[in-house]
Amino acid sequence: MPPNAAAELQNVSLVGQKKTAVVVGGINGNGGGIARRLAQLGCSRIIICTDDEKGGEKELEVLKRLAPKDWGLVAHFLPVDLADVKGMRAAAEAIQGAAGDSGIDYLVMSQIGAPTGLIKENADRHDTSFAIQCISRFALAYLLTTRGALAPEAVVLSVYYHWGHSLDDLSIEDLSLKRRLGTQSTTNMYKAQTRRDCTVLDSVNEELNFRYPQYRYYCLWPGLVTGDFSASAFPTYLKAVVWLGSKTLAVTPEQYSNVPVYILASPDAQRTLGPDRYFDHNLNSGTSMLGKWASDAKNREALWKKLKEIIGEKE
Numbered sequence: 001m002p003p004n005a006a007a008e009l010q011n012v013s014l015v016g017q018k019k020t021a022v023v024v025g026g027i028n029g030n031g032g033g034i035a036r037r038l039a040q041l042g043c044s045r046i047i048i049c050t051d052d053e054k055g056g057e058k059e060l061e062v063l064k065r066l067a068p069k070d071w072g073l074v075a076h077f078l079p080v081d082l083a084d085v086k087g088m089r090a091a092a093e094a095i096q097g098a099a100g101d102s103g104i105d106y107l108v109m110s111q112i113g114a115p116t117g118l119i120k121e122n123a124d125r126h127d128t129s130f131a132i133q134c135i136s137r138f139a140l141a142y143l144l145t146t147r148g149a150l151a152p153e154a155v156v157l158s159v160y161y162h163w164g165h166s167l168d169d170l171s172i173e174d175l176s177l178k179r180r181l182g183t184q185s186t187t188n189m190y191k192a193q194t195r196r197d198c199t200v201l202d203s204v205n206e207e208l209n210f211r212y213p214q215y216r217y218y219c220l221w222p223g224l225v226t227g228d229f230s231a232s233a234f235p236t237y238l239k240a241v242v243w244l245g246s247k248t249l250a251v252t253p254e255q256y257s258n259v260p261v262y263i264l265a266s267p268d269a270q271r272t273l274g275p276d277r278y279f280d281h282n283l284n285s286g287t288s289m290l291g292k293w294a295s296d297a298k299n300r301e302a303l304w305k306k307l308k309e310i311i312g313e314k315e
């Protein structure tokens with residue numbers, strides 16, 4: 001039986017542990033819930049990053065109000081725009097600078113929502129949604145890991161769709177799926193984009209754990225969580241389902257945040273969860289469910305090389 005994260009966290013405090021957390025997408029939705037829960041538990045330093053310059057400063061006040069009384073939470077807001085490689089590299093540099101020499105204990109990535117079935121090119125000629133959802137997660141995890149920005153035994157969490165979906169015919173020369181555009185309906189494009197995102201992010205997560213075993217990299221599927229996402233952003237065939245689900249089944253970001261924060265902050269989490277690195281909203285594991293494409297080490301190796309090339313890193 002998986003642990004009950006909310007119940008377990010009632011006995012957890014981070015006060016005095018000098019932990020630094022970075023939450024990308026840390027105002028709205030899942031990221032916002034995670035940042036606020038960490039503040040409640042007494043995390044020493046929280047750095048939130050999004051592209052919402054105005055909301056960031058306001059959210060810092062919320063975090064300080066939630067922190068335990070008389071606990072000197074240090075909270076920073078970094079405006080970042082992860083829509084292209086220039087923005088991703090600038091974000092990694094700013095995050096490392098803000099975290100300082102003691103490094104990042106918890107790196108949470110929860111940027112952007114679902115794909116749209118459309119392609120909108122960014123400055124690098126990649127699909128913007130793919131760039132934010134996938135390339136930026138690779139870029140931040142890779143750059144912060146290899147530049148020495150992580151503290152010893154750091155934990156990296158990426159919140160996205162249900163791991164294990166596979167786009168079996170994914171070509172690393174067509175990661176933005178431009179070749180499919182025009183030959184497929186918006187609905188099929190949406191399905192392919194969702195599967196592509198899972199395939200890429202599962203593969204990246206596998207490689208991170210393999211290459212840097214001194215850290216732990218997790219992928220989390222949150223189920224349905226209320227937030228700023230709007231049913232209107234989804235393709236027609238999903239609008240009604242998403243709307244109904246958000247009104248009936250969805251939990252709040254605060255409720256969901258117990259799961260990721262349990263993984264980050266509970267002293268028991270590593271022992272209880274073992275070597276698994278993929279978890280759903282009830283802490284059920286999915287490591288054995290990786291898709292066909294991401295299970296192939298040759299595919300992952302080729303993708304790793306390609307993503308490094310995309311973000312301008314030499315071999």
Ligand SMILES: NC(=O)c1ccc[n+]([C@@H]2O[C@H](COP(=O)([O-])OP(=O)(O)OC[C@H]3O[C@@H](n4cnc5c(N)ncnc54)[C@H](OP(=O)(O)O)[C@@H]3O)[C@@H](O)[C@H]2O)c1
Pocket residue numbers: 024025026027028029030031049050051052055080081082083110111112113114132133159160161162221222223224225226227228229
């Ligand atoms: N909510 C759900 O039910 C659900 C279900 C399954 C999976 N997920 C996955 O969970 C993750 C987070 O989803 P969510 O619902 O929490 O989304 P959300 O409420 O839309 O929050 C996404 C965050 O990403 C930030 N962001 C967007 N574009 C950015 C950019 N160019 N640069 C920097 N930050 C940017 C947003 O900042 P601004 O608001 O300032 O733009 C926001 O803080 C996504 O991968 C999503 O697919 C969510």
